[in-house]
Amino acid sequence: MTIRVGPHALTRLRKYWKREAKAWGCPLDLVLFPAEVLYRTCVWLRLFLYKVKALKEYELSVPVISVGNIAIGGTGKTPFARWLFETMREMGCTPGLISGKVGRDEHMLHKVWNPDGLFIIERSKTTGAKSAAVQGANVVILDDGFQHLGLARNIDVVMISAEHEGLKRCFPRGLFREPLSSVSRADMVIVSRKTASQSRAQKVAQKVAKFIPEERIGQINLGFSCWKNLGGGKIEGPVGQTLVVTSIAEPEIFMEIVAANAGEIPEMEIYRDHHEFTRSELESLSLRAKGYKVVTTEKDAVKLKEFPRMLDNVYVLCLELKWEVGEHQMIDILRSLKERLQ
Numbered sequence: 001m002t003i004r005v006g007p008h009a010l011t012r013l014r015k016y017w018k019r020e021a022k023a024w025g026c027p028l029d030l031v032l033f034p035a036e037v038l039y040r041t042c043v044w045l046r047l048f049l050y051k052v053k054a055l056k057e058y059e060l061s062v063p064v065i066s067v068g069n070i071a072i073g074g075t076g077k078t079p080f081a082r083w084l085f086e087t088m089r090e091m092g093c094t095p096g097l098i099s100g101k102v103g104r105d106e107h108m109l110h111k112v113w114n115p116d117g118l119f120i121i122e123r124s125k126t127t128g129a130k131s132a133a134v135q136g137a138n139v140v141i142l143d144d145g146f147q148h149l150g151l152a153r154n155i156d157v158v159m160i161s162a163e164h165e166g167l168k169r170c171f172p173r174g175l176f177r178e179p180l181s182s183v184s185r186a187d188m189v190i191v192s193r194k195t196a197s198q199s200r201a202q203k204v205a206q207k208v209a210k211f212i213p214e215e216r217i218g219q220i221n222l223g224f225s226c227w228k229n230l231g232g233g234k235i236e237g238p239v240g241q242t243l244v245v246t247s248i249a250e251p252e253i254f255m256e257i258v259a260a261n262a263g264e265i266p267e268m269e270i271y272r273d274h275h276e277f278t279r280s281e282l283e284s285l286s287l288r289a290k291g292y293k294v295v296t297t298e299k300d301a302v303k304l305k306e307f308p309r310m311l312d313n314v315y316v317l318c319l320e321l322k323w324e325v326g327e328h329q330m331i332d333i334l335r336s337l338k339e340r341l342q
Contacts, residue, residue, distance in 0.1 A: 014252065017175040018167060029173060036173040043170070043178055050149045057152045058126050063139045063337055064153040068146025070178045072171065073249025073273055075159035076192035076222050078106045078299070079321045081143045082113050084157075087331070088139055091338050094118070096132025097141045098125050102274050105247075106143060108302040112232070126151045138341055146186075147177060154337060157330075158186040162196035163253055165204045184211040188330055190218045195256045198324065205325075218326020224261045225320035230305040238293035238315045242266040245285060245296050245304070245311075247275035258295050258317060266295060277303050282310035289313075 015021050016028060049055040065084060069075040081097060088095040096118040099107040107121040118137055122128030125148045129140045142148060146158055160183070170176045183189050189208050193201045198219075205217050227237045244251065244258055244266045251270050259265050269285060271277075282304075285294075294314045296304060301316040 014175075014250070017169070017173075019169075032173045036170050039172065040170050040179070046149070047182075055149070057150055059152045060129050060133060060140060062133050062137060063155075063340065064129060064142065064151060065139065065155040065157065065334075065337070066142040066145035066148070066153045067157045067159065068142070068144055068148075069159045069161075070146065070176055070180065070182055071161065071164055072175045072177060074163070074253065075161045076190075076194075076220065076321070077144055077159050078109065079222060079319065080157070080159060080190060080192070080220070081141055082110065083321055084141055084334075085110070085114065085117060087334060088141070088338075089114075089117075091334065093139050093338060093341065094137055095139045095141055096120060096129075096135065096137030097143060098122060098128035098132060098145075099143045100125060103143065104276070105274055105299045105303055109299055110143075112298075112302060139337070155188070155333060156186045157188045157190060158183050159190050159192055160204060160208065162191055162193035162201035162204050163250070165196065165200050180207060181211050183208055186212060186216070188216050188218060188326070188333060190220055190326070190330075192220050192222055194222045194253050194319070195260075201324075215329060218330055219324040221322045221324055222319045223322060224257060225318040228301075228316040228318055230301055230308065230314050230316065235315065238262050238264075238295060238313070240264070241292050242295050242315075243289050243292035244268045245289075245294055246300050247271035247273060247277075247303075248297055248299060249273045254297060254317075257319075261317065262293075262295065262315075267292070277307070279307060279310070282307045286310050286312075 016025055067077050067081045069077055085095050085097050097110055099121045101123040104121060107119055110119045118132060118135055120128045120132050125142050125145055129151055132140050167174060189212055191201050191204050201219050208217055227235050229235050242262050242264050244255055246254055255266055255268060294311050296316055298316055298318055
């Protein structure tokens, strides 16, 4: 059974995590502070148990690259995993990319981007990685694998969003899964930005540099690329009133991008991250969307096109990954890994 979370509740939670809550934020801090301490302690203990080998990690027969983050969503893992996948193929490798069960939309999106690629969706990333190796992959990429310590990896890439600059609290008082210091475990940290400025991204990079050498810190921009329809064809952008329909982690950032490229401040229908749309929901949305141009993300589009006649005038806003810092360093790391395969 799917549960729709109302936009009001989601907005209030994100405002609290980003320390934008007003009078009610302080009392909630006091209530959740012990829970945050307990959470941090459990994270530290788990890392310690793996470090002293009390918990074992599985060694795969082929190299493993992990793309992960330390925050809850919104850092650009999926487009960066795409870049990794396509770059490894260009180098002559046969990559297999693993998504968790909760990431069905991401799995579907990877198949749209590279229809002939090897993509596996599996609750256990270790099981998925084993399956990829059996199916012929000579390198495995984990989408969202930084906390999956049960599988040994050769390269750890951590994504950090410039839009999260100034935030440091861990769950449940904040959106971080681990403190910033945990990036010391990474081979490369990529600071991504969508609506944030380059200077803001550089501030984040400076904070990261306290825990990892500067030459291992990259920076990318995920900016507007083009508009497409649900069939994947390029189209002109929407004109008139727009209604954003999305189920991503940080829809307010997407709304800013839409407003900047559609010329209208959109209205929104927000669902929880990775929400699976139902036919009855789409029937309600089709009534809600009368007179509007419906704007959505690529990740949502792969789910919406399962109901091709339910929504009219759908515009898919596509983003493009552009390197600003660190591309050559990242490619050198991948080339070193490829040389070990020969």
